[in-house]
Amino acid sequence: MPIKYHVMLRHNPRDPEAPKRYYPVVRSSGRTTQRNLAQKGARMSTLSAADLAAGLEVLLELIPEELMKGNIVDLGDFGSFRLSANTTGSDTLEEVKSYNIKSVNVRFTPGKAFKDAMNRATFEKL
Template sequence: MPVKYRVLELANPRDRQAPKKFYAKAVKTGDVSLRDLSKEMIQQSTISSADAMAVLEMLTQLVTKHIQNGRIVRLGDLGNFRLNIKSRGEETEDKVSANSIIGQKVIFTPGSEFKDLLKLTKFEKVAGGVTEEA
């Protein structure tokens, strides 16, 4: 099934006076929960629903724990998860402290097999007005 996209006309955020341009944006068609993944796992294997859910819940807890401890979590062909932080610039090195950190996010880097599968993705343009996304 192809990934659907629509066209948006957007302004350049760095130069609001520049002419707007048109961009393709993926259309989200829903979401998949851990429970949904669990149901798919039991349909494609011999494990029980409880076992599938337990494994997914434990994976979530362990990934979070290791990320919080500064580790890169490598999940084979799926990819890697790591923490990235953003901080304020300080005048001197000794002024940099935990209070300088103003944001954090988890970075996902897909594994080679995941990247190869993404290359096979097909796209389909959907009808819809050209609008500016907020």
Template sequence: MAITYVIAQRGNPLKPEAPKKFYAQAKSRDELTFRKLSKEIAEGSTTVSDTDVMAVLNDLTKVLRRHLSNGEIVRFGDFGSFQITLNSEGADTEEKFNASLIKGGKVTFRPGVDLKEMLANLKYEKIK
């Protein structure tokens, strides 16, 4: 199955006077909920139920949150890794920089081998 997309016209915020260009914008077909994910994982096993999978995934979320908030990178083998990155204002010198210039953080995911391979082999389909 292909990744569906539409065409969107956008301007360059750094160059507002520049002509707008057209870009691809991915459009999701559906979503996989936590419950559906748990059921699908459980279907691949003869020893665990979807309730068991949900409990493990809930605990995974708690552990991921704890370690990321400690400033750790969390690696999931070939799946990929999660890390906190920061958004801040700049300071003229290192001495003038302080934590009040940090505007927030976000969780960054870096895909591992399996997902990079999947990304390299994507097919695309334009929709209206």
């Protein structure tokens, strides 16, 4: 199934004087839910939709818990989750406090199987 995209005319934010150029922009075609994934997974395996949904619920609890302990959460070929932060600097080492951390971000790095699947993508212009 091809990934759909449309074309947009954009300016270069680094060079406002440069001529605008056309760029492809990937377009979402909808949204799927945890329940929908569990139902599809049940049709592809010996697990029930309820078992799969319960497994996803457990991950929703465990992944943030492990990240807050400072761990990288490695889910094999699916990928890994880690934390990063938006911070502000201080002039001296002593001035650095927790308030220098403005926000925490969750970063996802796809695993090999996930990357391989995405690298097989095809595209369709809308």
